[in-house]
Amino acid sequence: MAYINHEVVERQMTKRRTKNTVFKNLFLGATLLALLALVVLMYRMITQGAGYLSLDFLQNFSSRFPEKAGISAGLVGSLAMLAVVTPVSLFLGVGAAIYLEEYAKKNKVTTFIQMNISNLAGVPSIVFGLLGLTIFVRMLGMGKSILAAGLTMSLLILPVIIVAAQEAVRSVPGSLREASYGMGATKWQTIYKVVLPAAIPGILTGSILALSRAIGETAPLVVIGIPVIVQFLPDGILSEFTALPMLIFDWAKRPQEEFQYVAAAGILVLMMLLIFMNSIAVFIRNKFQNRY
Amino acid sequence: MVQAIVREEQQTKQEMKVLQNQPRENVYETNNLNLWYGDKHALKDINLNIQENNVTAIIGPSGCGKSTYLKTLNRMVELVPSVRTTGEINYRQRNILDKGYSVEELRTKVGMVFQKPNPFPKSIYDNIAYGPRIHGIKNKKVLDQIVEQSLRGAAIWDEVKDRLHDNAYGLSGGQQQRICIARCLAIEPDVILMDEPTSALDPISTLKVEELVQELKENYSIIIVTHNMQQAARISDKTAFFLNGEVIEFDATDKIFSNPSDKRTEDYVSGRFG
Numbered sequence A: 001m002a003y004i005n006h007e008v009v010e011r012q013m014t015k016r017r018t019k020n021t022v023f024k025n026l027f028l029g030a031t032l033l034a035l036l037a038l039v040v041l042m043y044r045m046i047t048q049g050a051g052y053l054s055l056d057f058l059q060n061f062s063s064r065f066p067e068k069a070g071i072s073a074g075l076v077g078s079l080a081m082l083a084v085v086t087p088v089s090l091f092l093g094v095g096a097a098i099y100l101e102e103y104a105k106k107n108k109v110t111t112f113i114q115m116n117i118s119n120l121a122g123v124p125s126i127v128f129g130l131l132g133l134t135i136f137v138r139m140l141g142m143g144k145s146i147l148a149a150g151l152t153m154s155l156l157i158l159p160v161i162i163v164a165a166q167e168a169v170r171s172v173p174g175s176l177r178e179a180s181y182g183m184g185a186t187k188w189q190t191i192y193k194v195v196l197p198a199a200i201p202g203i204l205t206g207s208i209l210a211l212s213r214a215i216g217e218t219a220p221l222v223v224i225g226i227p228v229i230v231q232f233l234p235d236g237i238l239s240e241f242t243a244l245p246m247l248i249f250d251w252a253k254r255p256q257e258e259f260q261y262v263a264a265a266g267i268l269v270l271m272m273l274l275i276f277m278n279s280i281a282v283f284i285r286n287k288f289q290n291r292y
Numbered sequence B: 001m002v003q004a005i006v007r008e009e010q011q012t013k014q015e016m017k018v019l020q021n022q023p024r025e026n027v028y029e030t031n032n033l034n035l036w037y038g039d040k041h042a043l044k045d046i047n048l049n050i051q052e053n054n055v056t057a058i059i060g061p062s063g064c065g066k067s068t069y070l071k072t073l074n075r076m077v078e079l080v081p082s083v084r085t086t087g088e089i090n091y092r093q094r095n096i097l098d099k100g101y102s103v104e105e106l107r108t109k110v111g112m113v114f115q116k117p118n119p120f121p122k123s124i125y126d127n128i129a130y131g132p133r134i135h136g137i138k139n140k141k142v143l144d145q146i147v148e149q150s151l152r153g154a155a156i157w158d159e160v161k162d163r164l165h166d167n168a169y170g171l172s173g174g175q176q177q178r179i180c181i182a183r184c185l186a187i188e189p190d191v192i193l194m195d196e197p198t199s200a201l202d203p204i205s206t207l208k209v210e211e212l213v214q215e216l217k218e219n220y221s222i223i224i225v226t227h228n229m230q231q232a233a234r235i236s237d238k239t240a241f242f243l244n245g246e247v248i249e250f251d252a253t254d255k256i257f258s259n260p261s262d263k264r265t266e267d268y269v270s271g272r273f274g
Helices: A006-052 A055-059 A072-103 A108-120 A125-139 A146-170 A174-182 A187-216 A219-224 A244-253 A257-288 B002-019 B066-073 B103-109 B124-134 B140-153 B157-163 B173-185 B203-216 B229-235 B253-258 B263-269
Strands: B026-037 B040-051 B055-059 B083-091 B110-113 B191-195 B221-225 B238-243 B246-252
Touching: A006 A257, A055 A072, A055 A257, A072 A108, A072 A146, A072 A187, A072 A244, A072 A257, A108 A146, A125 A146, A125 A219, A146 A187, A146 A219, A174 A187, A174 B103, A174 B110, A174 B173, A187 A244, A187 A257, A187 B124, A219 A244, A244 A257, B026 B066, B040 B066, B040 B221, B040 B238, B040 B246, B055 B066, B055 B229, B066 B083, B066 B191, B066 B221, B103 B110, B110 B173, B124 B140, B124 B173, B140 B157, B140 B173, B157 B173, B173 B191, B173 B203, B203 B221, B203 B229, B229 B253, B238 B253, B238 B263, B246 B253, B246 B263, B253 B263
Parallel strands: B055 B221, B055 B238, B110 B191, B191 B221
Antiparallel strands: B026 B040, B026 B083, B238 B246
16 A cells, blocks of 8 residues: 555645645635625714604604605605515425425426425516516406505515425424324324424415515506605505605605615614614524434 | 224233133245246245234345245235236235235225334324324324324334424434324224334434334234344344245244245355355
8 A cells, every 4th residue: 555655645735734824714705795885874874864763753754854854654664564564475385395295196296396485486586576567456456456466576485484494394304204193193193293393483484584575676666656745644554655775765766865864874773673673583493403 | 982992901911811822823824926027926826824913024135035925924025016916815814815805905904114204294193193094083183193103113202292293304313213103093093014124223222112013922923024033133032034035944933034944045044155
């Protein structure tokens, strides 16, 4: 045995170690650059918007005067839309994931469906907006309502929820299912009592991230024709409404400089909402993390 | 508890038979069983009769079909897609391979302990109560009794009685396996199938499980797959030797290990291959 020439190994050592350090720093740089972009964004928003953040800002409707403009209609509208999106997308998404993982036979048809779900996740949101406009707003006559927008957003995030839920269901070890079947449990009992409890942290984490995307999306709402100037709070699921990102979009378009600051304040509220939702996701993940 | 009463009756019948020196009844009669995984012929013309209140060991080299045969006895093998079987397996005189035989009913009578301990990520109590609960028992007092009796039956009550509501994952591997055995006892089975139950355990835990098997055979019929020949020799009454999907020899364990009639069995048990 003389395959390893220790002299050669030693000679190459410096080069190998340099490469090692270079790559470490390269990746560190990539991380810092991404963070820097976020920090700059946050800095701009806070310096510009913080001055306009007040209780009045949360309680007022939008206005021609920057100092009187507020986001109450958008905030309530967005939360009301979320109240439609959450049950619809969770029920459909988790249901489809369970069907695909636990019931469907693995054959060409399911592979094809699977592929298309992944593709759907990549379809631009504006396309979902057009779909929502055609089907929910016009064909089903829902108008520019919370229901129509909520269903459109549900379709938009459905593929993401399905994929996340499928992964969570798949990561439940087969040995747990075997244990349950081995005691005479039916498929449904096994899913309900073993698979779902073990998969729920993963399902919720993925779903909350998808829901926060639904809150931030603007394009589908623009296409549906959600109005901006709304001087009332929604009074039901078929009520017209406006949403946070719509207001921000509207203010940012206006010529007066002050409205840029109002937009920044709106973004701050939206960001706080998103950070709140994401921390719930992190909390759930840490609290219910199972070891198998 | 009707099942318990039936069991007692069975036991008395059993005792009378022993007194009268009658042969034990067969729990399983396998006739010309063939099984394919896709194109692979995994079990070939298996004919085996398994007696009640015995420990029957199944030995053989890896890939010989011993685990497949065990999983056919409670039809767990059907979890693998593309499995096809012919022939019949009569459990207490009824063919379990019949379309009409409900697997849920079968698995309530035939419990299984797996190779790797697989407790649920729940408390010890909920693990044991899982089986009774899925079969519709809700009464807290009854569940408490089942949990205690099952844990006692698996000789682990004293170790866990003060921490019944702790997660079962906090236990050692050997304890987890006995929890799994207790969980299996909680459905009050007639037969217990064990698929290499000690292969993931340390020697001391293995010893405990082996002692437990000796105690359990008073009340249950046990079929155990093992790759450990000493284990088969120590704990079983009868041994079947599988090779390439066929039963080469099936006889009293003493005979298999001291005076086998087939050359291949002799080679295997004396450690010449496998």
